Amino acid sequence: MFQVQDQxxxxxxxxxxxxxxxxxxxxxxxxxEKVDSELSTNPALELLEERVCPSCHRxxxxxxxxxxxxxxxxxxxxxxxxxxxxxxxxxxxKISYDDSxxxxxxxxxENLAMNILQQLAADLQPQDRNLAAYILxxxxxxxxxxxHPAFIARANRVPLSQVQHVLDxxxxxxxxxxxxxxxxxxxxxxxxxFDSRLPSVAHSKRIIQETxxxxxxxxxxxxxxxxxxxxHKIRQAVNFIQDSxxxxxARAFWGSGYQPATTxxxxxxxxxxxxxxxxxxxxxxxxxxxxxxxxxxxxVNPLFRKAMGNANGEQASEWSxxxxxxxxxxxxxxxxxxxxxRLMEMLxxxxxxFILKGDRQLSPMTRAEVxxxxxxxxxxxxxxVSHKSVELPDGRIIPLxxxxxxxxxxxxxxxxxxxxxxxxxxxxxxxxxxxxDGISVARRTVAKYRSIEGILPARxxxxxxxxxxxxxxx
DNA sequence: CTATGGCACGGATT
DNA sequence: AATCCGTGCCATAG
Numbered sequence: 435m436f437q438v439q440d441q442x443x444x445x446x447x448x449x450x451x452x453x454x455x456x457x458x459x460x461x462x463x464x465x466x467e468k469v470d471s472e473l474s475t476n477p478a479l480e481l482l483e484e485r486v487c488p489s490c491h492r493x494x495x496x497x498x499x500x501x502x503x504x505x506x507x508x509x510x511x512x513x514x515x516x517x518x519x520x521x522x523x524x525x526x527x528k529i530s531y532d533d534s535x536x537x538x539x540x541x542x543x544e545n546l547a548m549n550i551l552q553q554l555a556a557d558l559q560p561q562d563r564n565l566a567a568y569i570l571x572x573x574x575x576x577x578x579x580x581x582h583p584a585f586i587a588r589a590n591r592v593p594l595s596q597v598q599h600v601l602d603x604x605x606x607x608x609x610x611x612x613x614x615x616x617x618x619x620x621x622x623x624x625x626x627x628f629d630s631r632l633p634s635v636a637h638s639k640r641i642i643q644e645t646x647x648x649x650x651x652x653x654x655x656x657x658x659x660x661x662x663x664x665x666h667k668i669r670q671a672v673n674f675i676q677d678s679x680x681x682x683x684a685r686a687f688w689g690s691g692y693q694p695a696t697t698x699x700x701x702x703x704x705x706x707x708x709x710x711x712x713x714x715x716x717x718x719x720x721x722x723x724x725x726x727x728x729x730x731x732x733x734v735n736p737l738f739r740k741a742m743g744n745a746n747g748e749q750a751s752e753w754s755x756x757x758x759x760x761x762x763x764x765x766x767x768x769x770x771x772x773x774x775x776r777l778m779e780m781l782x783x784x785x786x787x788f789i790l791k792g793d794r795q796l797s798p799m800t801r802a803e804v805x806x807x808x809x810x811x812x813x814x815x816x817x818x819v820s821h822k823s824v825e826l827p828d829g830r831i832i833p834l835x836x837x838x839x840x841x842x843x844x845x846x847x848x849x850x851x852x853x854x855x856x857x858x859x860x861x862x863x864x865x866x867x868x869x870x871d872g873i874s875v876a877r878r879t880v881a882k883y884r885s886i887e888g889i890l891p892a893r894x895x896x897x898x899x900x901x902x903x904x905x906x907x908x
Numbered sequence: 909c910t911a912t913g914g915c916a917c918g919g920a921t922t
Numbered sequence: 923a924a925t926c927c928g929t930g931c932c933a934t935a936g
Contacts, residue, residue: 893935893936
């Protein structure tokens with residue numbers, strides 16, 4: 435699909451330009467919504483079945499080549515970049531643990547429901563019993579409400595306040611956070627069990643309430659900015675969230691028993707891009723998957739175009755509008771894909787060692803430089819980079835903008851120096867150590883970097899460890 | 909007195 | 923034009 439000549443992809447109209455830009459900023463999840471709504475409202479759009487590689491069942495790229503099976507042919511280190519259609523499964527609900535242990539039997543929801551009903555028996559007014567049972571039996575596999583409380587109220591012919599009351603009761607039962615509207619609300623419910631005077635708890639609450647999206651993207655800098663809380667505090671709070679809270683409380687009931695609150699970053703977010711090692715030759719070219727929301731390929735329905743011919747007056751103009759809209763949308767989508775692909779090709783081949791060896795190896799680039807290399811406007815790069823996250827071969831998920839972080843490698847060195855220090859080094863001494871490595875930074879700057887990394891000042895580093903908050907066992 | 913963090917300024921980046 | 927980043931200056935905590 436993207437072998438179309440670049441010429442034809444050039445923006446032709448201002449409308450085209452504007453929409454291409456607006457699509458480019460979107461993360462994959464956001465694009466998904468956009469595509470879904472477009473697809474369902476515009477009959478001129480058609481979704482083509484994806485073609486699947488006969489041997490490995492991976493989706494083929496538009497040229498009909500299987501990106502994985504052709505890996506063996508790849509001799510040089512140029513990255514292999516391709517678009518990878520995302521499963522049609524809702525990413526926020528179902529998390530795909532790639533190659534993780536075979537699905538354990540989820541406990542039958544009835545068990546969970548019975549369990550909770552027993553816990554609640556004492557507190558439950560007789561007239562609420564049926565309502566509680568109704569709610570508990572209507573939960574989905576993850577223990578979340580499928581219907582809005584107002585709907586439940588109507589279905590049972592009871593006031594909304596009563597439903598709310600019962601929901602609150604259930605939320606306090608074990609496992610905490612069950613019967614909420616989603617992961618976000620589940621986390622908040624669990625947070626209620628902690629002492630809100632603890633700073634980490636208070637911060638966590640705000641993080642979840644106000645910057646949940648950024649949390650999923652692990653974009654700590656953005657959270658810090660938005661909430662006006664220093665980054666190291668944010669890190670502490672996020673650690674707390676990961677250690678002590680579980681966004682999918684019902685999953686603790688899976689299998690034999692308690693599954694430790696997972697630290698799998700995928701729970702919170704699925705990345706927009708995945709970079710992995712070549713499975714055939716781990717030292718060879720890197721494999722880059724750019725996820726797309728479609729499991730197939732979008733195009734303008736040729737039948738629709740034909741039907742245009744024998745339409746009359748009003749209908750014809752209606753249809754031609756839709757047709758135009760569809761054509762524009764498809765073009766813009768192609769443009770977006772094309773830009774993302776070229777960006778990643780460039781980024782991954784330039785920063786190969788960073789991706790494989792870690793933060794230290796990042797050679798700082800600016801968006802402007804990249805823009806010049808792949809010949810687009812720099813604002814285009816800005817848009818392409820923002821709101822995207824990347825999964826690296828080691829499993830970390832980082833914001834794509836990290837590739838443009840000029841201070842990352844220095845911060846990494848500082849981390850190492852402090853880690854290996856015999857006794858606490860002052861910022862001034864760290865400056866000297868760095869200058870031995872040929873890095874000259876001001877003392878003040880070292881202090882800033884420390885703060886970003888959440889490292890305490892020398893004086894406090896001496897003995898005490900950061901107080902640890904006991905994890906809740908569910 | 910020393911090590912640090914806050915504020916703010918200027919230059920670079922977006 | 924708006925934002926980000928490194929840095930210098932200064933107040934303050936230890």
